[in-house]
Amino acid sequence: MSGREFFTARTVAEALAGFRPARRTPVQTVPLAAALHRVPAAEVLAPAPLPGFTRSTVDGFAVRAADTYGASEGLPSYLDLLGAVRMGSAPEVSVSPGGCVAMPTGGVLPAGADAVVMVEFTAETMPGTIEVTRPVAPGGGLVRADEDVPAGAALVPAGRPLRASDLGLLAAAGVTDVGVHARPRVVIVSTGDEVVPPDTAELVVGQVRDATASALAALVTDAGGEPRVAGIVPDDPGALETTLRAVLPTADLVVVSAGSSVGARDETAAAVAALGTVWCHGLAIKPGKPTLLADCGGVPVVGLPGNPLSALVVFRLVGVPLVWRLAGCAVPPPEPSTRAVLSRDLASAAGRLDVVQVQLREGVAEPVFGPSALLSVLTRADGYVVVPEPATGLDAGVEVEVVLYR
Structure with missing residues (x-):
């Protein structure tokens, strides 16, 4: 049975680099x-060009820079005030040698000037005379017409x-x-005889409400896609294939949330294989190993594990970048992250990427453990830490990168 279930297992890095559908939204x-x-x-x-005209970046006086050379508090330069520039209007005065023009921030530089001296380095010693106590270089205090x-x-x-x-x-x-690019249309299909709609008031023993579809839809929306929840498909042979045939023509991406049993996962693989090419069935990741990636007539299909935590972890790492790629994004925007010190040892197996949920407390990352069937593990976490494939674990006290949940 294990040979059927994981017949083309890949690493997460291989999936991100190799599973790159050519499809793009219109x-x-x-x-x-x-x-x-x-x-x-x-x-x-x-x-x-922007801003379209040479403009002042400071309040001050438009000058010929050469008229300020050598100016200091002990030996200032004195310039004649020739007028003022009004905001939103072309200058009605020019700057001649030995003169200056009052300037507001953002005002148009008048003809003859090549710099603006800040008002902090000037004083009006007498009406019509401006004292300059610091020199300005050509181009100082202004931006060119095409500098932006x-x-x-x-x-x-x-x-x-x-x-x-x-x-x-x-x-x-x-x-x-x-x-x-148009927002990718992402169809979410839930499967499993045990899965019932979220609005089911009373559960019978063995039933679970479909929590995964709602959370997946939120991740799709956050990645710029348009989710459509297509409902719940029973584990009957052929039912999933029939549903996939119906939704594929309307989708840019199909996401199948499989049942928890091995038989349900095999049914997903069989249905997808009947309609396209399976790129891999199994990722070297914990949680989330029974993940399927396929192409059905140019539409990528992601088959996720049935356990909600596993499904959401995998979709965040593999599915979200895929949604961005379908929308024409060359490099998906990075998730926010921070650095923290790990509070305890984390064991891992070499060759497998481990995703560990953590809480942050004053710069310390405290792992949050629990079965992959429990969504509360995710809701209690502030983010997650990745133990890379080559590592056999992380030691307590090491600094780690925590990818934050928004």
């Missing part, structure tokens, strides 16, 4: 208000989820719509 145009965390299909180029972004340069790259700052830069350039 491109759609969305307004900036709907573009956060969406993945641009192509880099967006600046239609004009030259015309034709990339405002945002392709293949990286858009961040808040990206949307701000696009807006500054006058780009109000952007072409992004």
